[in-house]
Amino acid sequence: MKVEYIQPFVSAVFTVLETVAGCKCERGALALRNTTFTTRQVTIMAGVNGDLEGAAMYGMSMITAQKIASGMMGSPIQQFDEMAMSAVSELGNMITGNATTQLSERGYHVDITPPSVIKGANVELSTKTPALVVPISSDYGMVEINVALAETALRKAA
Amino acid sequence: MAKRIMVVDDALFMRATIKRILEQGGYEIAGEAENGQEAVDKYPQFKPDVVLMDITMPVMDGISAAKAILQSDPGAIVLMCTALGQQNMVIEAIKAGVKDYIVKPFQPERVIEGVGKALGAKA
Numbered sequence: 189m190k191v192e193y194i195q196p197f198v199s200a201v202f203t204v205l206e207t208v209a210g211c212k213c214e215r216g217a218l219a220l221r222n223t224t225f226t227t228r229q230v231t232i233m234a235g236v237n238g239d240l241e242g243a244a245m246y247g248m249s250m251i252t253a254q255k256i257a258s259g260m261m262g263s264p265i266q267q268f269d270e271m272a273m274s275a276v277s278e279l280g281n282m283i284t285g286n287a288t289t290q291l292s293e294r295g296y297h298v299d300i301t302p303p304s305v306i307k308g309a310n311v312e313l314s315t316k317t318p319a320l321v322v323p324i325s326s327d328y329g330m331v332e333i334n335v336a337l338a339e340t341a342l343r344k345a346a
Numbered sequence: 347m348a349k350r351i352m353v354v355d356d357a358l359f360m361r362a363t364i365k366r367i368l369e370q371g372g373y374e375i376a377g378e379a380e381n382g383q384e385a386v387d388k389y390p391q392f393k394p395d396v397v398l399m400d401i402t403m404p405v406m407d408g409i410s411a412a413k414a415i416l417q418s419d420p421g422a423i424v425l426m427c428t429a430l431g432q433q434n435m436v437i438e439a440i441k442a443g444v445k446d447y448i449v450k451p452f453q454p455e456r457v458i459e460g461v462g463k464a465l466g467a468k469a
Contacts, residue, residue: 207451260359274359281357281402282450285429300429302356302402 191218194320194335196290197244200283201324201333208279209259209328216323223318225334227311229253230268232280236288238298242317242337244284252329259328268307277305349465350376352394354385354411355427356403360450364398364427364457371458382411389415389422396461398448401428401435409439416443423464427457 198215205211228247235243248256250268256279257272258264265272280303288298306313319336351373355361365375376394379385383406385399397415401408412424426439426447436447445464448456 204451207453271358271362274357278357278359278450282429285402285450299435300402302404 196287200286234284234303235301255328348374355400382406
């Protein structure tokens with residue numbers, strides 16, 4: 189897992205959160221975690237394939253997810269319902285799409301799969317490769333970016 | 347008479363957002379679909395003036411759906427609306443006959459401008 193893979197995701201979080209929810213962000217310190225990932229109260233997970241393979245996960249508290257969904261929908265939400273889940277799922281889609289566009293500008297051609305939203309903390313997930321983690325402080329609370337990507341054999345051979 | 351738009355996106359939130367933007371822009375919603383296959387199936391029934399289509403969707407992606415719709419109706423106006431701004435996807439969509447693309451996240455004006463331009467290009 190190269191450090192260069194995560195920067196597009198950090199900049200994508202900044203761009204997308206500001207555009208869709210009017211939210212300012214600040215980057216925290218980079219960390220490495222092993223192949224076991226423990227979910228936050230709300231986790232958005234998007235798959236990546238192509239020259240790079242793996243997943244991008246965005247973890248946050250329920251309060252942060254509700255605030256972001258409210259910002260995206262333009263009015264406060266009362267409960268984290270199907271529409272709110274769809275809003276944060278779309279947030280993950282936009283962030284990952286924006287990041288993979290930046291990766292493609294650096295020569296990595298990748299596609300994304302439709303994201304899934306996991307509601308519930310402390311669920312253990314495993315990834316094929318260790319992940320780089322960057323916490324982002326935002327007006328709506330902390331969003332933790334986890335990126336676990338590795339070059340595919342085809343890319344290595346090219 | 348208001349032009350009729352079909353909205354295709356797997357995300358409930360995006361369909362609701364795009365419908366609101368289009369209605370505020372003076373357009374009528376012809377119908378909606380949650381994936382490419384549903385769009386292909388419903389297109390003859392809705393007969394929209396424009397199809398606004400996401401790319402990354404389950405069951406059938408937006409590029410395949412756009413190709414199928416354009417094959418059955420070469421005069422169809424399809425706009426892609428996607429989080430992926432990747433050149434290869436955009437080129438494939440344009441080659442298939444898609445008029446334009448809108449990259450998410452977007453400002454409402456960009457959606458109205460894209461639909462207006464696509465309709466203008468046909469006229």
